[in-house]
Amino acid sequence: MIFTFVWAGWEGVAHDSRILTEVVSDVDSGFPLPPRNKYYLCDAAYANTRGFLAPYRNTRYWLADFRGQRALTKEEKFNHAHAKLRNVIERAYGVLKARFPILKQMAPYVFSTQRDIVIACFAVHNFIRMQKLEDQLFEQCDRSADSDGSDGEENENIPEASQHESQQGTQGAQFMTNLREQIALKLLTSS
Structure with a gap:
């Protein structure tokens, strides 16, 4: 539950995928692209492309969608496992x-001050988590994750991305689509 990168300064109405596209293409941003054979989990609003693994579209996804109903198809099994992992991000x-209500309704400071407040909030959040300080918010969140099983171990033995050159565009999308299929089949056969 530690943030690895913060890009503050966009309007709240800017779409997340637009911001990601901008930050990835800006060589000066310092955005840590995932190492080879790794990828970031992202929701369906993002492209399923090299380094970014999105769920299947038009298939049950949200954890609440699976309460009382098992995932049946390989796509549903993948989306369920994906949602459980992404739930850590949401938490x-x-x-x-919850810790910094100012983030929900920013005070009318000058833009540079607003940006600095956002960065400071993320830094304090990370500091508390990294130092393992006693913290009621993290403890409550960890307890709820343990009780609802949202951090389950369903994702062991998932195949890694192959030793493939980093590519963008159609080839990158096809690579991640193939990887998603491999993972989905592995999850289907492992249950």
Whole structure:
């Protein structure tokens, strides 16, 4: 539940995928692209492309969609496992916003001050988590994750991305689509 990168300064109405596209293409941003054979989990609003693994579209995805109903198809099994992992990200944002209500309704400071407040909030959040300080918000979040099983171990033995040159565009999308299929089949056969 530690944030690895913060890009502050966009309007709240800017779409996340647009911001990601901009930050990835800006060589001066310092954005840490995933190492070879690794990828970031992202939601369906993002492209399924090299280094960014999105769920299957038009298939059950949200954890609440699976309560009381098992995942049946390989796509549903993949989306369920994906959602459980992405839930950690959502919980991290939940803790951040609960700790710093100013992030929900920013005070009318000058732009540079607003940007600095956002960065400082993320830094303090990370400091508390990294130092393992006693913290009621993190403890509550960890307890709820343990009780609802949202951090399950369903994702062991998932195949890694192959030793493939980093590519963008159609080849990158096809690579990640193939990888997603491999993972989905592995999850289907392992249950």
